[in-house]
Amino acid sequence: VNKLKVSFAPSIRRLPSYLLAARQALELGDEYISATIIARDLDFEPIQVRKDLAITGVSGKPKRGYPLIPLVAAIESFLDWDQRRDALVVGAGNLGSALIGFPGFTSHGLHIIAAFDADKTLVGKQIHGIPVFALEELKQKVESTGIYMAILTVPHKSAQIVADKLVEAGIKAIWNFTNNKVKTPKDVVVQNEDLSSGYAMLSMKFRLNHERQA
Amino acid sequence: VNKLKVSFAPSIRRLPSYLLAARQALELGDEYISATIIARDLDFEPIQVRKDLAITGVSGKPKRGYPLIPLVAAIESFLDWDQRRDALVVGAGNLGSALIGFPGFTSHGLHIIAAFDADKTLVGKQIHGIPVFALEELKQKVESTGIYMAILTVPHKSAQIVADKLVEAGIKAIWNFTNNKVKTPKDVVVQNEDLSSGYAMLSMKFRLNHERQA
DNA sequence: TAGATTGTTAATCGATTAACAATC
DNA sequence: TAGATTGTTAATCGATTAACAATC
Numbered sequence: 001v002n003k004l005k006v007s008f009a010p011s012i013r014r015l016p017s018y019l020l021a022a023r024q025a026l027e028l029g030d031e032y033i034s035a036t037i038i039a040r041d042l043d044f045e046p047i048q049v050r051k052d053l054a055i056t057g058v059s060g061k062p063k064r065g066y067p068l069i070p071l072v073a074a075i076e077s078f079l080d081w082d083q084r085r086d087a088l089v090v091g092a093g094n095l096g097s098a099l100i101g102f103p104g105f106t107s108h109g110l111h112i113i114a115a116f117d118a119d120k121t122l123v124g125k126q127i128h129g130i131p132v133f134a135l136e137e138l139k140q141k142v143e144s145t146g147i148y149m150a151i152l153t154v155p156h157k158s159a160q161i162v163a164d165k166l167v168e169a170g171i172k173a174i175w176n177f178t179n180n181k182v183k184t185p186k187d188v189v190v191q192n193e194d195l196s197s198g199y200a201m202l203s204m205k206f207r208l209n210h211e212r213q214a
Numbered sequence: 215v216n217k218l219k220v221s222f223a224p225s226i227r228r229l230p231s232y233l234l235a236a237r238q239a240l241e242l243g244d245e246y247i248s249a250t251i252i253a254r255d256l257d258f259e260p261i262q263v264r265k266d267l268a269i270t271g272v273s274g275k276p277k278r279g280y281p282l283i284p285l286v287a288a289i290e291s292f293l294d295w296d297q298r299r300d301a302l303v304v305g306a307g308n309l310g311s312a313l314i315g316f317p318g319f320t321s322h323g324l325h326i327i328a329a330f331d332a333d334k335t336l337v338g339k340q341i342h343g344i345p346v347f348a349l350e351e352l353k354q355k356v357e358s359t360g361i362y363m364a365i366l367t368v369p370h371k372s373a374q375i376v377a378d379k380l381v382e383a384g385i386k387a388i389w390n391f392t393n394n395k396v397k398t399p400k401d402v403v404v405q406n407e408d409l410s411s412g413y414a415m416l417s418m419k420f421r422l423n424h425e426r427q428a
Numbered sequence: 429t430a431g432a433t434t435g436t437t438a439a440t441c442g443a444t445t446a447a448c449a450a451t452c
Numbered sequence: 453t454a455g456a457t458t459g460t461t462a463a464t465c466g467a468t469t470a471a472c473a474a475t476c
Contacts, residue, residue: 010467012418016410020370020393034433042395047469050434062433062475079417094342098312104370104393108413128308149420156234156318173420175413179234179318181256189423191416193409196230199322199389202405203293204226206363206387209403224443248457261445264458276451276457432476439470446463452456 011052012079016108017042018053019075023107026068034065081108086147088171090162091154092117092132095177099151101128112151114141118158135162139169148172156180163190225266226293230322231256232267233289237321240282248279295322300361302385304376305368306331306346309391313365315342326365328355332372349376353383362386370394377404 006012021041025033035049042049053066058074060066076082089096092115099105100112115132117123123134133141141147150171154162156178163182166174174190176182184190220226235255239247249263256263267280272288274280290296303310306329313319314326329346331337337348347355355361364385368376370392377396380388388404390396398404 006415006418006422009415012414013411016408016414017393017395043397045469054435060434079414080421081417094312094315098308101308104410108410110413173416175416179231181231183257187423189416189419191412191419193412194230195407196318196322197227198405198407199324200226200230200293201220201223202387202389202403203295204220205403205405207294208220209401259445268459274458441468444465
């Protein structure tokens with residue numbers, strides 16, 4: 001079910017780091033940035049950077065590189081990050097609160113404007129200035145605001161149950177920070193952000209590095 | 215620099231979800247789990263699950279599947295998750311605090327036992343029962359405890375500076391939650407956990423899904 | 429001009445999927 | 453036994469890297 005093939009997934013995952021590099025160069029007053037420079041900064045191959053940037057449609061100048069302002073615009077537009085997008089956080093625990101307070105999202109157009117939690121003692125309070133509502137109010141809030149994106153930060157055992165409620169409320173995109181995969185109808189996209197898979201990579205890298213030296 | 219080839223990286227990233235599935239089946243009182251069942255739960259192909267599990271060395275029984283207790287043990291041992299590992303959090307802001315309070319890590323053997331921050335008003339306080347120290351105390355603490363793993367949750371602009379301090383203090387593994395890639399000598403492994411690349415994927419999936427219906 | 433860089437086309441590499449014999 | 457499942461070997465697919473002409 002629900003397996004949407006995202007073409008060039010690895011390239012898309014790398015785009016945000018190119019965007020950051022471009023913005024930083026812009027801040028320094030540069031006009032152009034070359035794939036060679038980006039590659040050196042990020043420890044990639046220049047050819048990979050060129051291939052990745054090609055999908056955004058931006059075009060570079062031989063000997064100079066990519067013009068920064070069009071480059072930033074091309075990446076933002078390709079990712080749909082050039083327009084404001086409001087989102088909900090569902091599960092106002094530690095991780096949910098941290099994401100609400102995370103300043104980096106606004107630079108991608110992402111604004112968290114409400115939180116929801118099953119815990120009634122949190123309801124009515126604010127977290128980093130954002131109001132917390134009861135889960136029961138979800139559907140009504142989604143309908144009245146037209147929001148279609150939700151960040152899921154509940155305990156993993158309730159992930160599917162809450163995801164079902166999100167779908168029922170009309171949410172169309174779920175950023176899932178629980179370890180449990182959730183299933184949704186095919187008109188609702190899910191991005192799983194499994195921290196434990198990153199930790200598996202770190203553990204493995206450490207083991208291999210260690211063994212290599214031994 | 216520092217580009218350590220982790221063989222079978224995609225397989226390693228999937229192992230934690232197999233581990234979770236196996237543990238859940240064990241809780242339900244099952245004795246075996248088949249690749250078919252795991253694949254259905256996680257929306258993978260059975261052949262992929264079998265290939266992935268093969269690297270851990272566990273062997274299954276035709277018609278039954280993989281015996282749960284050896285399966286859990288094999289994955290944990292392969293990832294080095296069968297022994298306790300202590301870690302530091304550096305940057306005790308929102309995200310750092312959330313990771314300190316995240317209950318899931320202990321099931322992978324990961325225990326956060328201290329936090330560090332440049333902000334002197336935090337020093338001496340506790341976050342979820344974990345003490346916060348000044349950055350200046352880093353080296354001394356690393357040396358006295360023998361800890362070699364750090365979780366980096368500082369603002370992205372100070373990522374490299376703080377990473378350098380971690381290396382200098384003797385840290386050998388850095389789990390980097392900032393958007394900035396950090397460079398380290400080759401005896402220090404880094405795992406970059408770039409949230410914005412996940413958000414790029416979600417944005418793209420949503421756009422493609424939307425366009426397909428239009 | 430010389431040389432660095434882009435962008436395209438082709439080659440390589442690695443991961444996923446298919447096929448199927450072995451097994452319980 | 454029949455049939456589901458494992459595990460291995462081969463085929464396919466897609467991503468990365470190489471080669472190189474075009475360009476400024």
